Amino acid sequence: MPDKEATARIKINKLLEAAGWRFFADGSAPANIRLEPSVTIKSTDLDALGANFEKSTKGFVDFLLLDAKGFPLLVLEAKAEGKNPLVGKEQARKYAKSQNCRFVMLSNGNLHYFWDLERGSPYVITSFPTPDSVTGYQKVTPNPQRLIEEQVGEDYIVRTQRPNYAAEAAWQNEAERPGYIQVNKLRFLRPYQLKAIHSLQTAVGDGKDRFLFEMATGTGKTLTAAAVIKLFLRSGNVRRVLFLVDRLELEDQAKKSFNDVLSTDYQTVIYKENRDDWRRAEVVVTTVQSLLFNNKYQKMFSPTDFDLVISDEAHRSIGGNARAVFDYFIGYKLGLTATPRDYLRRFDCANAGTRDPREAERRLLLDTYRTFGCENSQPTFRYSLLDGVKEGFLINPTVVDARTEVTTTLLSEEGFVVSFTDDAGEDQQQAFKQREFEKRFFADTTNQLLCKTFLENALRDPVSGEIGKSIIFAVSQNHAAKLAQILNQMADRLFPAKYQSDFAVQVTSQIPDAQQFTINFANNNLLGSGNFIPTYKTSKARICVTVGMMTTGYDCTDILNIGLFRPIFSPTDFIQIKGRGTRKHDFRAALFDDTIKEGVQQPIKTAFKLFDFFANCEYFEEDFNYDEVLKLPPSKGKGSDDGGGQGPVVVGGTYEHLGADILASMRVEEITAEGMKIDRMFFEKFEDVVRANDTVAAAVEAGQWDRVIDYVNREVFDKPEEYYTLDKLRKAAAVDRRLTLREILEKVFGLIPRFKSKDELLEEEFSKFVADRVPEPPSAIPAIKTYFKAYVTSNRVRDIIDSKHFTDLATNPFFTTRDFRDVPQQYRTLVPEYIKDYVSLNQFAP
Structure with missing residues (x-):
């Protein structure tokens, strides 16, 4: 069994290879990894390259990664699994400077940092960048002072739309000016939009690289974002911008908006329409869902591909698993949101039910503010609906x-028990209640x-x-x-x-x-x-x-x-x-x-x-x-309420209005022997049925998932011929967790190769935790991971930890007293708090 040093080295070697770095020449492509002189390579077997790990007199091994011309590009310092990668930071800096390298990577095989010596501190990454991406990233020479000193006035965007507007006769003639502005669609920045940009410049001056604009709907967040994009590109502090939206239809809208105001100087493309040549554009627009799907963001992009990432409706587009996409990329981050955290100020999260949608919103908002460095609930800039009304804009x-x-x-x-999901219908029980809601209360x-x-x-x-x-x-x-x-x-x-x-x-x-x-x-x-x-x-x-x-x-x-x-x-x-x-x-x-x-x-x-x-x-x-x-007229019919007025009306078994007997919506289903025969043949037959359905197939191809889910719930499920249900399909799929209907349909239509297991999802969630919290000391990561997984998957462990009855762990086979002792003191509280705020437990249910 390899020791920790060799294990770390093997992991690092494979990460390098996966990112396109080469220890050996490959055809016409020369090797672009050089080890320090005291370390030799005698085998093309990457696993064998772990043998000389940390055997040098310096106590670590440096990789020198080369560009396409064979010049030094990046220094990678490799440490053993049990050591913090930052230990050799200063030595790596010294070596990088001696090789005229601007970039450093620090890794122990599990935790990795990318460090641009000209930009600031090391940044946690989850994948190694590709050679081409680092080469492109090198073309940007950051100078925050240029960004801070850039003069941004009300005509900042107009000077891109029409650079010489001020010299034109129609502008100089005040009577013609309004018509001139309208015909040319000139977009002058409003005073509060200027304040937002100036606030960002101040934040950069304070050394910050994450910003959050909380601006009411209708205040022009996209135009403000366009001004920010121009500011970063024009000052030379970024080379390429990623603009994330949370819905497919907003891609076209964002592209059109940016083209209207920036196209003279910068090109905007939608990623799905330019998969092969998106690198030629300065602004790339996409939905966060498309990047998250099948971990596309890791397969198609390098951490250094975008220097500025902007998240529109931030707490939607970075919520839950989507935050991994946002944090994946190195560089500046800007969030835009119309939802103030103050909206939940009276919400008692401690006493909220798990099905209260405001609890989910609370998690998303907490995630948003923390992700953008606003733990004190103060965004970089705030402009409310009341501000807009007061100033005459809204x-x-x-x-x-x-x-x-x-x-x-x-x-x-x-x-409230009769809540309903959105069109995605993630939970079958709630989808059933949605249909009952409509049937009984909307006659x-x-x-x-x-x-x-x-x-x-x-x-x-x-x-x-x-x-x-x-x-x-x-x-x-x-x-x-x-x-x-x-x-x-x-x-x-x-x-x-x-x-x-x-x-x-x-x-x-x-x-x-x-x-x-x-x-x-x-x-x-x-x-x-x-x-x-x-x-x-x-x-x-x-x-x-x-x-x-x-x-x-x-x-x-x-x-x-x-x-x-x-x-x-x-x-x-x-x-x-x-x-x-x-x-x-x-x-x-x-x-x-x-x-x-x-x-x-x-x-x-x-x-x-x-x-x-x-x-x-x-x-x-x-x-x-x-x-x-407005007082609506009372309903007519038999029945009475406690006040002697009109009560609920029943017509043909349907309720005109909601009465007190909400439990009447419950349905009892007798399961016959035929109904319990759930096996692989059952799942395959379902696959044949939905694949043969032109409506479903067309909607899947168009990415209209709300339409797909709604149609399958109404037209495929609960039919007497086969009586397909989500619960039966989950059992037939034989996966050790709760699948959503969308996942099942993605598998049916080949959009995902297989269902991820519970442990695979746990690994993904823990990776996000590590990237976000950077556990110390690194040697404790295995113990913290065991604790993390146990708390997510075991109701019993959660009860013991939350109630502080730690002695009960002595008889718990899943997570023992010894396991708990191995967890550093601060993480015994931090892990549960993190999971409650940022991890959905529903997906891990059996």
Whole structure:
């Protein structure tokens, strides 16, 4: 059995080889690894190269890694597994300087650092960089002082869009200037956007390399990010920028935004469209999910490929496993978020149930602030909705309390049990409850009542007088279809001959071209335009009914009404949905008849209505004061409540409203002998069924996972022919943990080669912990790993540790008293705290 020195050396050798470094010539490619003179290589077997490890008089072995021309590029210092790689830091620095090398790597086989001697301190990495990547990284000569001293004024972006704008006659003529700005789409930075950039420059001056901008929806985070990108590129402090988004449709939107303002100087590409030549661009846009899928970020990129990583909607795009992607790359990090941590200030996490969505949000927000170096909850820059309203850039909603005592029962402790997942349907039990939620609490009469209330009280378009453009958020895709149908029927009666079932449109992933629908709605040509006034360009379709497509990043400034036709339990979702209406708008811009323009009474948008049928505002804001209270008419039917009024109505076995007997939604299923025959043949038959389904196959190919999950739950599961269920498929897959439906479908369609085992996922989670917390001393890493895995996977171990009944470990076969003693004192508390904040235990359940 090899000793610790040889084991570490073997690991390092293989990491070098995996990154493209060569001990021996390979065809026309020469070797690019040189060992110090006292160490010789006599074998091409990398395992045999561990024999001379740490035998030099200096106590360590230096690797000298060469560039394509054979010149020294990087020094790698290798230490034994039990030693801290930083021990020989200064000696490595001295050797690197003697070889005229700017870069140093320090490794003990388990823990690795990359050190740019011109940039600061060593940075933890999880993979070794490739030769080409380090060579490219070398082209950037960092000079933070240039970045700090760069003059950033309100025309910083405009000088890229149109460098000589100030000398043009149309700009110099004040009367022509507004039209000139509009025609050329010039983007001047607002005062608060300038403050954000100046705050970042100050932070760089303080030696920081991680920043967080907390800016309300509608305040131009993307434009601010564009200015930051220009600042880093122009000052020569970065060579390439990675811009991470959390949804596929936001890739195109980000690329378009950056092209509009930066294309004169810098090129932006979407990674999936430029897999072979993304290196030619200065800005690369991608979703974090695509990089995380099958660990693509480690296979396709080197840690030194991007000098600046920007995370849009940071706490979504770096939450959970996604943080590994973000931390993988060396260099500056900027997070953008519209969700203030203050939103959870009254949330008692200690007494929260494990199914309370706010607990998950708390974890994400904690992760976000800590990742960006803001442990004190103070971001680099903060600009709230109230700031925007106060300074005249944003609009506060008029919140309409349009609830009944029955609909808000869902927000009680009892009703909350009927929670629902998003379209991904990660947990079958919750997916089942989602269907029950829709079936029992959204019967036709209830939906008609809500739609009628919405239409009678909605704000009208100030130019045409028709219902103002609106977005309604439904429970599910099926519920969205139902609401759109009811709204169109009502529009026929309210506006005879004006609409042909195009008043309301379902915009969900099930609908072909749904993404284009959202674009057309913003561009005022969804199913036509100018329906009331031919010279007024406003969308003929007035209401988009969606589930979650039009939340994050959707920019449609003339929205006048937002309808919450479902309870919302996520602070992020609530803020994003509310933010769809906060932007200002001049309705005259779309009117091409000057005689009508003069008669428009209130052309500037000064308000929008947020219809709250489920007391969502009260859920997030203690004792929320509603601007407008609408009392819905009482339901009719038999039954009574404790107050002697009308109780729940039952029609044909369906509840018009939620009654107190929530447990009536439980379903008892008798499992026959035939139903228990779960084996590999069962799983393979399921594979054949879904692969043969054109709808599923097309949606998978398009990456429309919410559509896939929804379809399989509705059309494939629980059918009498085979009675496929997620639980049966999990058992048939014979994996030692809980699989999600998406994982199963990814395997069916060949998107992943196999299911990762519980231990593989544990190794990934522990690697993130090591990269984040850098355990000391390194020799304790094995003991800490054993503790980490035991706490994640064993309910009994968690109970013992959390209750501090440590003597019970003496009889615990999984994690013993001796194991616990081997864990350094500070990590006995740190590991559980970390896991509670950053690790989802559900995926490790059997």
